[in-house]
Amino acid sequence: MTQPLIRHAEPSDYRPVIAVVDEWWGGRRMANMLPKLFFVHFRNTSFVAEYNDQLVGFVIGFVSQTFLTEAYIHFVGVHPEFRKGGLARMLYEKFFAAVETLGCRTVRCVTSPVNKGSISFHHPIVEDYDGEGEDRVLFSKNLNDMRIERHA
Amino acid sequence: MTQPLIRHAEPSDYRPVIAVVDEWWGGRRMANMLPKLFFVHFRNTSFVAEYNDQLVGFVIGFVSQTFLTEAYIHFVGVHPEFRKGGLARMLYEKFFAAVETLGCRTVRCVTSPVNKGSISFHHPIVEDYDGEGEDRVLFSKNLNDMRIERHA
Numbered sequence: 001m002t003q004p005l006i007r008h009a010e011p012s013d014y015r016p017v018i019a020v021v022d023e024w025w026g027g028r029r030m031a032n033m034l035p036k037l038f039f040v041h042f043r044n045t046s047f048v049a050e051y052n053d054q055l056v057g058f059v060i061g062f063v064s065q066t067f068l069t070e071a072y073i074h075f076v077g078v079h080p081e082f083r084k085g086g087l088a089r090m091l092y093e094k095f096f097a098a099v100e101t102l103g104c105r106t107v108r109c110v111t112s113p114v115n116k117g118s119i120s121f122h123h124p125i126v127e128d129y130d131g132e133g134e135d136r137v138l139f140s141k142n143l144n145d146m147r148i149e150r151h152a
Numbered sequence: 153m154t155q156p157l158i159r160h161a162e163p164s165d166y167r168p169v170i171a172v173v174d175e176w177w178g179g180r181r182m183a184n185m186l187p188k189l190f191f192v193h194f195r196n197t198s199f200v201a202e203y204n205d206q207l208v209g210f211v212i213g214f215v216s217q218t219f220l221t222e223a224y225i226h227f228v229g230v231h232p233e234f235r236k237g238g239l240a241r242m243l244y245e246k247f248f249a250a251v252e253t254l255g256c257r258t259v260r261c262v263t264s265p266v267n268k269g270s271i272s273f274h275h276p277i278v279e280d281y282d283g284e285g286e287d288r289v290l291f292s293k294n295l296n297d298m299r300i301e302r303h304a
Contacts (some may be wrong), residue, residue: 015280015283018284029184031283032181032184032185032283033184033185033187035185035226035282036262036282037224037226037262040216040218040224041214041216041217041218041219041222041224042216042217042218043217043218044217044218045217060176061191062192062217063217064192064194065193065194065195065196065197065214065215066193066194066195066196067193070193072186072189072192072193074189077224110188110189118207128167129188129304130187130188131167131170131183131184131188132170
């Protein structure tokens with residue numbers, strides 16, 4: 001099996017992503033949290049993965065404008081049939097490489113406690129982080145650690 | 153009457169803003185479109201206005217990472233009792249000054265067709281811009297035009 005192709009996100013990727021995002025998240029209403037602006041104004045740090053011209057994954061992120069050496073991942077999604085094959089890692093690697101070039105040393109992301117697959121018990125849950133009833137788990141890693149982990 | 157005080161947005165402003173945003177938008181569900189990340193990672197281009205320590209307005213925006221000389225306004229909100237007093241203009245001016253310092257020459261924003269007050273008939277409506285049923289109106293101005301308009 002050939003590898004999915006990963007390329008920078010474009011505004012025209014917005015509709016295909018929005019069309020699948022709720023389904024990929026197991027039915028949660030996610031689309032409102034992903035306005036088109038990310039596909040317009042953060043293309044250099046956002047990527048989509050395609051396999052046979054079909055969308056199979058994406059990562060949407062940016063460089064913090066408050067903390068110039070920090071990058072932030074807003075959304076990462078992988079088609080259910082393409083999970084456990086390393087595609088999420090490939091998307092992360094593309095993002096890490098892009099933000100490292102832009103001077104970042106740390107990557108942060110925030111996820112919801114329902115994402116049990118991506119949360120270790122060591123990460124505290126912050127209640128109401130994204131509004132009432134919207135608890136979140138906050139992650140951060142520095143890019144050197146990422147590199148070590150990748151190569152281990 | 154003294155002027156509202158305008159200062160940079162902080163993460164602690166997130167809850168007060170989210171608590172009022174649906175009401176300020178006449179009951180529309182807006183809170184999901186404004187995740188906390190803007191109050192963390194785009195503080196240098198986001199501002200809140202306070203009057204007697206009460207939140208009365210805010211502007212949330214950023215510099216495009218795709219187009220480095222463009223800035224984008226994601227949200228502008230003013231307390232219903234403080235409208236028509238020039239507060240929105242004061243918030244825009246703060247934003248324009250901040251992004252001009254960062255090298256921007258153009259400001260863009262997107263609004264919903266229900267915001268009749270902010271739309272002239274010359275702006276086309278883009279159907280489904282932010283997903284199915286989410287029509288938007290796109291604005292853009294260059295900062296020199298803004299200056300002329302301000303001083304006229």
